[in-house]
Amino acid sequence: MTHYTGLINRYRNRLPVGANTRIISLNEGNTPLIQLQNIPRMIGKEVDIYVKFEGLNPTGSFKDRGMTMAVTKAVEAGSQAIICASTGNTSASAAAYAARAGIKAFVLIPEGKIALGKLAQTLMYDAKIIQISGNFDRGMTLVKEVADHAPVTIVNSINPFRIDGQKTAAFEIVDALGFAPDYHCLPVGNAGNITAYWKGYKEYATDRVCGNRPVMCGYQAAGAAPFVLGEMVDNPETVATAIRIGHPQSWDFAWAAQRESGGWFDKFADEDILAAQKMLSQYEGIFCEPASATSLAGAMRDIKSGKIPEGSKIVCTLTGNGIKDPEIAMMQCADAKPVTIDASLDAVKRAILDGL
Ligand code: AN7
Secondary structure (H helix, E strand, O other), X not given: OOOOOOHHHHOHXXXXXXXXXXXXXXXXXXXXXXXXXXXXXXXXXXXXXXXXXXXXXXXXXXXXXXXXXXXXXXXXXXXXXXXEEOOOHHHHHHHHHHHHHXXXXXXXXXXXXXXXXXXXXXXXXXXXXXXXXXXXXXXXXXXXXXXXXXXXXXXXXXXXXXXXHHOHHHHHHHHHHOOOOOEEEEEOOXXXXXXXXXXXXXXXXXXXXXXXXXXXXXXXXXXXXXXHHOOOOOOOOOOOHHHOOOOOOOHHHHHHHHHHHOOEEEEEOHHHHHHHHHHHXXXXXXXXXXXXXXXXXXXXXXXXXXXXXXXXXXXXXXXXXXXXXXXXXXXXXXXXXXXXXXXXXXXXXXXXXXXX
């Protein structure tokens, strides 16, 4: 058993790094693929649902897969600073990998619209945080403009190395199962991840590592659903702040993934997203962030309706860790406040009997 040292080393022959490239890694990737046991029974259909729990990456989201590549290549090219716009997870990841590399990270975030844990992380990793009175899409525009005027490397998913890193999640799924799933469900915001998964699945199928490719199902929040509406959204709104994005950068790539795989996009009310997040926690012991639960909300709806038929093998990507957004969790559980009792044996006994 050799020590796992991150996804670049694991998939080195499929990534654009050389023998002498200095790898900037936090041992990201290698995340668990967990088969759901209780929720399929509750749905009442014969399906295998697996979740790829990307919340267990070093900074708690799938962004680390892309960031190890993007920062490795930025450093290789001599860059001293990276920059991104972010709804929170990209900023945390960029900040961590910049710290690891010993370079500077600048992050543009929409003021008041990123989850508390993501802000705390980004502060701890010591990035230069620039809050703007505008949303992610505005931040993205500004980042693209400023990169022409300052010595900074953009590490948003318009950076192709991000996509290369993130495609390894598809490799891991096929390597774990021995085949590609029939359906791959994931949340879609800026659309880098659906682009990356499709690239990974296609690459493995082309090289005959597996014989099949999944149908790609992209799910969005109803208030931020440009792919469902077929046009950009100027004022996106959703409780799932990670995917509060109206002008996705990987627009054409995501449509290609949908078309080539025979897949579809759909949208979900905030209540449905939060209900799926709670179900995963309550019935499977898996705590993901709200945006991530959109994948399960989608899978459940499409399994129930028969759009995803019985007998299917389904993978849902859980893109980020629930601990990142404690405020939403506390709001969801507002009616389940901890009981407070005397510190006595009797009182504890009574509390247990009451709770059984
Ligand atoms: C938890 O951090 O865009 O469709 O700036 O954090 O590849 O954008 C986050 C996106 C899904 C959507 N789930 O992925 C950012 C950012 C979580 C996310 C998405 C994001 P893409």
